Amino acid sequence: MRIRVMIAEDERLAREELAYLLAQEEEIELLPNATNGRELVELVAAHEPDVVFLDIKMPEMEGIQAARMLAARKRQPLLVFCTAYENYALEAFGVNAVDYLLKPIEPHRLQQTLTRVRGRLQSAQPPQAPQGTLPQSTRVAKLLLDDGERFNVIDPEAILYAMRDDRVIQIYTATQCYTSKMTLQQLEDKMKAHPFFRIHRSYLVNILYVAEIAPWFNGAYNLTLKDAKRTQLPVSRSYAKELLKLLEGS
Numbered sequence: 001m002r003i004r005v006m007i008a009e010d011e012r013l014a015r016e017e018l019a020y021l022l023a024q025e026e027e028i029e030l031l032p033n034a035t036n037g038r039e040l041v042e043l044v045a046a047h048e049p050d051v052v053f054l055d056i057k058m059p060e061m062e063g064i065q066a067a068r069m070l071a072a073r074k075r076q077p078l079l080v081f082c083t084a085y086e087n088y089a090l091e092a093f094g095v096n097a098v099d100y101l102l103k104p105i106e107p108h109r110l111q112q113t114l115t116r117v118r119g120r121l122q123s124a125q126p127p128q129a130p131q132g133t134l135p136q137s138t139r140v141a142k143l144l145l146d147d148g149e150r151f152n153v154i155d156p157e158a159i160l161y162a163m164r165d166d167r168v169i170q171i172y173t174a175t176q177c178y179t180s181k182m183t184l185q186q187l188e189d190k191m192k193a194h195p196f197f198r199i200h201r202s203y204l205v206n207i208l209y210v211a212e213i214a215p216w217f218n219g220a221y222n223l224t225l226k227d228a229k230r231t232q233l234p235v236s237r238s239y240a241k242e243l244l245k246l247l248e249g250s
Helices: 010-025 036-045 065-069 091-094 108-122 182-190 239-246
Strands: 004-006 028-030 053-056 080-085 099-102 141-144 149-152 158-166 168-173 177-180 196-200 204-205 209-217 220-226 233-236
Touching: 004 010, 004 108, 010 028, 010 108, 010 168, 036 053, 036 065, 053 065, 065 080, 080 108, 099 108, 141 177, 158 182, 168 182, 182 196, 182 204, 196 233, 196 239, 204 233, 209 239, 233 239
Parallel strands: 004 028, 004 053, 053 080, 080 099
Antiparallel strands: 141 149, 158 168, 158 204, 168 177, 196 204, 209 220, 220 233
16 A cells, blocks of 8 residues: 655655654655645645654644544545654544644654554555446445444444443443443454554553543552543553553554
8 A cells, every 4th residue: 555645844854754654664655745734734635645754843833733623524535643842642643633743753653653554554445346337436444333132333432431330331421321232442453543542451442532541559540531521541450651652642
């Protein structure tokens, strides 16, 4: 799969270094670079990249503001933030960023990001229509949950978290709880194209709704969600390190 990439970075050396690293990867097409947020919005409209690697701090229009403008487009590019600042990770994932890379960017982290990008792009492609049928113009990704009586159709982005409860799992949105006979691992596999993370052997959380994480004891943490109830979930010691690294973009 060929990926059309645009870089938005006001520092020339950082821009050239990222372009060099990307050029070492297979099937990467580098598009014209942007040096500020306003220029990025204009270049995206002209070139329609698959993914944009953008800095947080840029002149004229900062990266988060530019990302919000790009999110309003009918054809949205995937977003990867590249920054020297650790404290913007949650805000970045709030605009549905694929990843958050801290400078200086390590080649292995860039490769991990490109794997995520390829996964997102592949999941967004409409399935090939059988011969003799009309192709689908759009593909709406929904989650079908069989509770034993009916199929509930849920938007994955509406899910706050899921938890294992004996032989079923409970899936929570802001307004409702659904029950499914699938395993938590099966749900996690279905959610690979969405920003979900296993925080405990019994919990899967949508990181877009993470409000804060506080140390608990023995290396474990408590995670608080952004919902009206300020739901708290346990983060086990074995998952805490990877979660913190993900949110920090390291």
